[in-house]
Amino acid sequence: MRALIHGDAYFAEVLRVVEATRAGDLVMFTDWRGDADERLAGPGTEVARVLAAAARRGVLVKGLIWRSHSDRLHFSAAANRRLADELRAAGGDVLLDMRVRPGGSHHQKLLVVRHPERPERDVAFVGGIDLSHGRNDGRAHRGDPQRPPMAEAYGPRPPWHDIQLEIRGPAVGDVEATFRERWNDPTPLTHNPVRYLRDKLGGLPTAADRMPPQLPDPPPAGVHTVQLLRTYPYRRRGYAFAPDGERSVARGYIKALRRARELIYIEDQYLWSAEVVRPFADALRANPRLHLIAVVPRFPDQPGRLTALAQCLGRTDALELLREAGGDRVAVYGLENEAGTPIYVHAKACVIDDTWATVGSDNFNLRSWTWDTELTCAVHDEGGFPLDLRLEAAREHLGRVGDDDGDLRDPQVAFMAFAKAAQELDDWHEGGCKGPRPAGRLRAYRPPTVDRWRSLPARILYRLVCDPDGRPAALRRAHAF
Numbered sequence: 001m002r003a004l005i006h007g008d009a010y011f012a013e014v015l016r017v018v019e020a021t022r023a024g025d026l027v028m029f030t031d032w033r034g035d036a037d038e039r040l041a042g043p044g045t046e047v048a049r050v051l052a053a054a055a056r057r058g059v060l061v062k063g064l065i066w067r068s069h070s071d072r073l074h075f076s077a078a079a080n081r082r083l084a085d086e087l088r089a090a091g092g093d094v095l096l097d098m099r100v101r102p103g104g105s106h107h108q109k110l111l112v113v114r115h116p117e118r119p120e121r122d123v124a125f126v127g128g129i130d131l132s133h134g135r136n137d138g139r140a141h142r143g144d145p146q147r148p149p150m151a152e153a154y155g156p157r158p159p160w161h162d163i164q165l166e167i168r169g170p171a172v173g174d175v176e177a178t179f180r181e182r183w184n185d186p187t188p189l190t191h192n193p194v195r196y197l198r199d200k201l202g203g204l205p206t207a208a209d210r211m212p213p214q215l216p217d218p219p220p221a222g223v224h225t226v227q228l229l230r231t232y233p234y235r236r237r238g239y240a241f242a243p244d245g246e247r248s249v250a251r252g253y254i255k256a257l258r259r260a261r262e263l264i265y266i267e268d269q270y271l272w273s274a275e276v277v278r279p280f281a282d283a284l285r286a287n288p289r290l291h292l293i294a295v296v297p298r299f300p301d302q303p304g305r306l307t308a309l310a311q312c313l314g315r316t317d318a319l320e321l322l323r324e325a326g327g328d329r330v331a332v333y334g335l336e337n338e339a340g341t342p343i344y345v346h347a348k349a350c351v352i353d354d355t356w357a358t359v360g361s362d363n364f365n366l367r368s369w370t371w372d373t374e375l376t377c378a379v380h381d382e383g384g385f386p387l388d389l390r391l392e393a394a395r396e397h398l399g400r401v402g403d404d405d406g407d408l409r410d411p412q413v414a415f416m417a418f419a420k421a422a423q424e425l426d427d428w429h430e431g432g433c434k435g436p437r438p439a440g441r442l443r444a445y446r447p448p449t450v451d452r453w454r455s456l457p458a459r460i461l462y463r464l465v466c467d468p469d470g471r472p473a474a475l476r477r478a479h480a481f
Contacts, residue, residue, distance in 0.1 A: 001224045001379060002166040003359060003389050005396070007135035007144070010125065010164040011040040017113050017123055018050055023058025026212070027051065028179045029111040030064045032361075033076040033132040034083040038146055040136070047131045048083055052090030061092035062211065064182055066106040067190060079132070088204075095208055096199075097182070098190040101233040101371055108375040109164075109361045112176045114215055122218035124175035126228075126377045127164030127359050128269075128348045134160055135346075139396060141337040141441075150344065153299040159343040161335060163267070165359040165377050169221035174228050176214060178375055181241040183208050224381050227252070231362060231374035249362050249376055250276075250369040253350070256378075257283040260352050263411035265390050266294040267347040270363040271332075272314030274321050277364065284326035291329045291415045292322065295397065296445060298334030298342045314365070316447045331415065332445040333422055335397065340429075343441065348376070349389065354411070357386035394418075399439030418442060 004010040018027060029051075036048035055061040065084050068077040084094040097106055112124045129135050134148030143157030150158040167175060189206060190196055199206050229252040234245035257264070260283045271277070271294055284290055300311050322330045335343035348368075351357045360376025362368035379385050391405045394414060398421050408414040422442040428435070429443075 001168070001222050001226070001385055003385075003392065004125075004127075004164045004166055005162075005392060006138045007129050007160060007162055007164075008041075008138040010127070010129050010162075011136050013125070013166060014111060014131070015040040015045055015050060017121075018054050020121070021054050021057075021059045021113060021115070024060075024116055025054075026060045026062070026114040026116075027054060027111070028062045028114075028176065028183075029131070030106065030108045030179065030182070031080070031083075031130050031132070032066050032105060032107050032109060033068070033079060033130045034063075034065050035079050035132040035146070036083040036086045038131060038133055038136065048086040048090075051087055051092060055087065055091040060212070061087060061094070062179075062183065063087060063092060063094035064097045064106065064179070065094060066100075067096040067098040067195075068105070076132075083131075093205075093209065095183075095189055095205060098192070098195075099182075099185055099187045099239075100373065101235055104233055104367075104371045105373075106182075107361050107368065107372040108178070108182075110175055110179065110375055112172065112179060114172075114176065116215060119215070119218040122168070122172045122215075124167040124172040125164050126167060126175060126361075126375055127162070128346055128361055129162045129164045134158060135162060137161070141335075141343050143341075150301055151299055153342055154301070154344055155341045159335075159337045159341055161267070161343050161345045161347055163347040163349050163359050167226065167377065168218065169226075170217035170219075171226040171228070171377075173214070173217035174226075175375075178228065178230065180211060180214060181239075182373075183211060185239060185241075187237060187239075224379050224385055227378045227380075229358070229360070229362075229376040229378055231369060231372065233371050233373070245370075247369070249360075249374055252358075252376075252378055254279045256352050256356050258286075260290055261287055262289060262291070262353050263351075263415065264290065264292045265351040265393070266292070266364070267345060267349045267393065268294065268296055268364050269346050269348065270311065270315070270365040270368075271296050272311050272318050273365040273369075274314070274317045276366060276369055277318040277321050281321050281325035284322065284329060290326070291411065292326060292331070293415060293418055294330075294332045294445075295345055295347075295393075295442075296332060296334060297345045298336070298443060298445060301344060312447060318364075319447065329415075331419055331422075333397075333418065333442045334445045335441045336425075336443055337441065338437070340433075349393075351386045351390040354387040354390060354409075355382050356380050357389050359389075390414075397421075397440060397442050399441065 087094045115121045133146040136144040137160040141159035229249040231249045232242040232246040362374035421440040424438040
């Protein structure tokens with residue numbers, strides 16, 4: 001089990017393991033967005049080129065890419081189709097998958113590589129990183145040269161912070177099973193008759209073909225206790241493997257939060273649904289020693305858009321709820337690189353009491369807990385992986401080098417170290433950036449003013465457009481996810 005912090009670390013591993021495959025091996029991946037020309041490690045390592053080369057040498061390449069809403073709505077339909085088309089032309093088997101609730105998306109980001117004759121090489125990756133533009137950034141946070149569409153606040157080459165988990169051992173089989181369940185879903189890939197006819201006339205697959213039987217799980221490769229948590233929405237026609245939907249992401253967090261005693265550490269792209277934040281607030285009220293640190297984007301990725309304004313309102317509501325419960329035990333930060341450019345936080349990770357950690361595709365908002373499809377890996381390990389994940393993130397955010405983290409093992413000391421570093425950097429900016437720049441990247445998060453979004457019509461629009469509640473009625477009545 002290993003956390004790959006930053007896209008360049010993940011992309012380097014994808015390149016290495018895919019190039020090492022040979023005829024008869026199996027590569028499976030899912031994407032919310034995929035860009036055929038995204039470079040894994042420089043020219044000649046484009047995503048489509050690397051996967052197509054594997055398919056041509058006899059590797060079975062299977063992909064599920066969200067079909068996506070129209071590009072006119074700032075989504076990725078054209079890019080996703082291009083990646084699927086290029087891989088199919090090389091012999092891969094890639095589907096554009098729209099088996100979601102209306103307005104929802106397939107948000108899972110996974111890659112599995114199986115080797116029938118070399119099971120010790122089997123590996124899976126789960127987290128928040130798509131094979132797409134903008135993700136290939138590193139510790140220096142200079143940004144991916146292949147720029148995604150982003151707000152001007154993030155500059156011409158937006159810095160990007162993200163995490164993917166490398167999984168080995170029997171849990172690889174669980175990740176593969178998640179892929180296979182979606183692949184074998186008998187629901188049509190799209191219910192849109194125009195899209196169906198276009199695919200049919202264009203020779204594109206309208207249903208999945210058979211996959212070879214799943215191999216036995218690979219041999220043990222560590223001592224971690226690993227559990228996959230998922231979100232599948234309730235659909236009228238249902239998923240065969242989750243006819244009432246699945247809420248194990250939400251329920252996993254709620255169960256862990258009830259046991260939190262010292263520190264909750266969060267890195268999240270959103271953190272803007274009051275309903276999702278409420279279990280965190282309950283934990284803070286129940287435990288007066290409990291502290292919470294959250295690292296979030298300083299600005300929406302697309303300001304001026306309806307959803308971005310609603311995000312600001314949602315996060316403001318969520319933070320008010322947390323601070324009412326925890327007061328000065330709650331601290332929320334954004335990040336910037338050495339040049340002062342905000343870093344977009346796309347990571348979806350949580351560490352509770354250094355014993356339970358998650359890395360996955362789900363954000364702390366209702367879409368991820370109820371409406372979209374999500375996949376998260378939870379790891380339980382006393383004093384091992386969860387602590388290492390928190391310390392590695394802290395060293396980077398605080399500007400520490402090497403293994404300078406002995407003091408940060410104490411949750412209360414770490415909480416104060418974050419506050420001190422952010423205050424020093426904020427003071428330096430307010431003082432006109434005079435003198436040496438303080439160490440670290442932390443800035444206190446200050447939500448934008450959204451007073452005009454506090455009216456009742458705006459709140460209704462916010463709920464309808466940005467935070468739909470896809471829970472089955474039976475679960476709503478039980479007041480549980």
